[in-house]
Every structure is written in C-alpha cells, then in structure tokens.
Amino acid sequence: MxxxxxxxxxxxxxxxxxxxxxxxxxxxxxxxxxxxxxxxxxxxxxxxxxxxxxxxxxxxxxxxxxxxxxxxxxxxxxxxxxxxxAGPKLAQPLALASYTEGVRRQGLRPGRTLICLDRFPCPQGLADEAGLERGEPVWHLERVLLADDERVGLESTYVAVARVPRLDTDFDPDSSFYGYLRDRLGISFGDADERLETVLATPREALLIGTPPALPMLLIHRVSRDTEGRPLERVRSLYRGDRFSFTTHLGQPLGTDDKN
Missing domain, CATH: 1.10.10.10 (Winged helix-like DNA-binding domain superfamily/Winged helix DNA-binding domain)
Structure with a gap:
C-alpha cells in the first residue's frame, strides 16, 4: 500500500x-x-x-x-x-493474560523484584472497588517488572487472604501470580474490568522503576473475577511509556450492523 x-x-x-x-x-x-x-x-x-x-x-x-x-x-x-x-517497544496485549506470557511471546526474559508482601484489613475504598468485605484480611504484593533485567514497570496486586492463604510461604515472587493461581490452587480467571490512563510516576515509583519523574507512564487498573464471578484480585500496573505499547482486537458489538 x-x-x-x-x-x-x-x-x-x-x-x-x-x-x-x-x-x-x-x-x-x-x-x-x-x-x-x-x-x-x-x-x-x-x-x-x-x-x-x-x-x-x-x-x-x-x-x-x-x-x-x-x-x-x-x-x-x-x-x-x-x-x-532504543529497540522497539514491548507490545503487551490488553487481555486476561499474565505479564510473563506477554513478555515471553516477544522473545524476552520476564522477571520481577519483590518490593513488599504484607497483609492488612481491607479498607472501604478497596472493598467497594474489588467486591471485597471491609475489614477482611487482604494481601498487598508489590513488584518491579523486568524484561531482560531491564526495569520496565511496577505492579501492585491486592487479593483476599482467604483466596490465597499461603501466599507468603508458597509463592515465588519472581514467578507469575496467574500461573500460581492456576497451577497451585486451581483458580481460573473468568473476566475483568480494566481502565488505562497516562500518568506521571510519583517520586517513589520513579525511583523504583529507575526513570525520570517527568517520563510519561501507562497506568492500568484491573479488577478480576474467577469463572464463578467471585472477586479475585485488584491490580495497579504502571508501565514505562517509552518501553510499552498495548494492543487489543476489537469486534463488532452485538446488535449492530455495518450499514452506517
């Protein structure tokens, strides 16, 4: 063309x-x-x-x-x-797939560095957003995302302790959380709500990712549910705008035609 x-x-x-x-x-x-x-x-x-x-x-x-x-x-x-x-940007699909799978498809080696794994009573805001109960114990898992040892993002995952009670002892922080749920606990993802926006990193986030504070970031909010519709996780993923792009496939909505 x-x-x-x-x-x-x-x-x-x-x-x-x-x-x-x-x-x-x-x-x-x-x-x-x-x-x-x-x-x-x-x-x-x-x-x-x-x-x-x-x-x-x-x-x-x-x-x-x-x-x-x-x-x-x-x-x-x-x-x-x-x-x-610089090399080409990493093209990550907007889909119910793990970061690990997306990076590996592009021939790179995924990795993560654990920043913290702690538990606390679920606050009202998180409960309302993720469909959890206020005050129930939740895990907060925060990790720096790596691609061929290059820091490319920061991920915070919130999940009810009742769903993954041994996360602090059975889970390898450098591995895929989705793989852990699927392979160790038999939990499968059903659907999710996702929102993407551009932001600037906070000074703390910029320091962890190793970027200037003025570098634009791509922020993805995700609330996921299992195949039975029960709340599963709330994730905040921050990606370097200079290293990532996102892809998706769009289909025609139900009940529409191609006349207009």
Missing part, C-alpha cells in the same frame, strides 16, 4: 508539520535525528550534543529539546554518558 507524502502507518499526518508550514527548529532537528536513528540501528551511539549542534547548525538547547522528545517517545535511551538508539 502507498501512503501519502511517504508516510508510514502510524506516522503523524504530514510528518507533524503545522498547516501554516512554519516548523519549529527543534522539530526540524528531531526529523533529521529520526533519519539518523534509522541509519545507526538499534544500539547505535549518537554523536554528542556538541557534534549534532554543529552538524545541524543550531544551538545545543535545540538539540537537547529534540533529544528529550525522542527519549520520551522511546526512540533513544541513555547509556552511561551517551545516547543510543
């Missing part, structure tokens, strides 16, 4: 140029840098800011602004004192 103005699928319309045709200097440099990234390939080291400012005949601050946008978009990443071309 041919695309107008040599645009690839998903690229900004007219390469992001305003209708009045006046292009900010930093954006022109960003466009040139994008072409340079394609030439260098994944892992390629970019020239220094000084070299780039001389090459494109602009101020170093203009180069910095272009690099900042490429960094936020996940096109480049910091490596020591330099900047290198």
């Amino acid at each position: 041919d695309y107008p103005n040599d645009q690839a699928p998903g690229a900004p319309v007219r390469a992001g140029i305003p209708e009045h045709g006046r292009v900010p200097k930093y954006y022109a440099v960003k466009t040139q840098l994008a072409a340079l990234l394609d030439d260098l390939g994944e892992g390629g080291l970019l020239p220094t800011e000084r070299d780039l400012s001389e090459r494109y005949e602009v101020a170093r601050e203009t180069v910095r602004q272009a690099l900042r946008e490429l960094l936020l978009e996940g096109r480049v990443r910091r490596a020591g004192r330099g900047t290198v071309v």
Whole structure:
C-alpha cells in the first residue's frame, strides 16, 4: 500500500508539520535525528550534543529539546554518558493474560523484584472497588517488572487472604501470580474490568522503576473475577511509556450492523 507524502502507518499526518508550514527548529532537528536513528540501528551511539549542534547548525538547547522528545517517545535511551538508539517497544496485549506470557511471546526474559508482601484489613475504598468485605484480611504484593533485567514497570496486586492463604510461604515472587493461581490452587480467571490512563510516576515509583519523574507512564487498573464471578484480585500496573505499547482486537458489538 502507498501512503501519502511517504508516510508510514502510524506516522503523524504530514510528518507533524503545522498547516501554516512554519516548523519549529527543534522539530526540524528531531526529523533529521529520526533519519539518523534509522541509519545507526538499534544500539547505535549518537554523536554528542556538541557534534549534532554543529552538524545541524543550531544551538545545543535545540538539540537537547529534540533529544528529550525522542527519549520520551522511546526512540533513544541513555547509556552511561551517551545516547543510543532504543529497540522497539514491548507490545503487551490488553487481555486476561499474565505479564510473563506477554513478555515471553516477544522473545524476552520476564522477571520481577519483590518490593513488599504484607497483609492488612481491607479498607472501604478497596472493598467497594474489588467486591471485597471491609475489614477482611487482604494481601498487598508489590513488584518491579523486568524484561531482560531491564526495569520496565511496577505492579501492585491486592487479593483476599482467604483466596490465597499461603501466599507468603508458597509463592515465588519472581514467578507469575496467574500461573500460581492456576497451577497451585486451581483458580481460573473468568473476566475483568480494566481502565488505562497516562500518568506521571510519583517520586517513589520513579525511583523504583529507575526513570525520570517527568517520563510519561501507562497506568492500568484491573479488577478480576474467577469463572464463578467471585472477586479475585485488584491490580495497579504502571508501565514505562517509552518501553510499552498495548494492543487489543476489537469486534463488532452485538446488535449492530455495518450499514452506517
């Protein structure tokens, strides 16, 4: 398929140029840098800011602004004192599947680092949202998500102690929680409600994930139930916006036709 103005699928319309045709200097440099990234390939080291400012005949601050946008978009990443071309984003499906399964499908090694596993009486807000009873004991499992040992997210899971009474002794924190429920306890997921939004990480979250606080994050809230419709878990998953994208398959809603 041919695309107008040599645009690839998903690229900004007219390469992001305003209708009045006046292009900010930093954006022109960003466009040139994008072409340079394609030439260098994944892992390629970019020239220094000084070299780039001389090459494109602009101020170093203009180069910095272009690099900042490429960094936020996940096109480049910091490596020591330099900047290198980043690899493709991880495409995680919006489905009732574990993080482990999604990462493995892309040929990467999933992992997790345990931050905390504690229990407390369920507060009213969590009870209302997850269909639990106020005051009943719940586990809070917090883990940093890894892909090939790179920190890419932070996950907090809340589940009733009555459903998983030996979570603190029988569960390996570096493994899949979904796999533990399925293989050790015989619990299967039935359905879930999920909400996705963009946020900035708190200072604590940014420190745990190892990102600048200004880096946009993708936040997913999920409330899951088992095959009998009973509440199972409430999860808050925070993913790096420069390393993740999410995919889903959409079908035609029941009761509609294709006439409109």
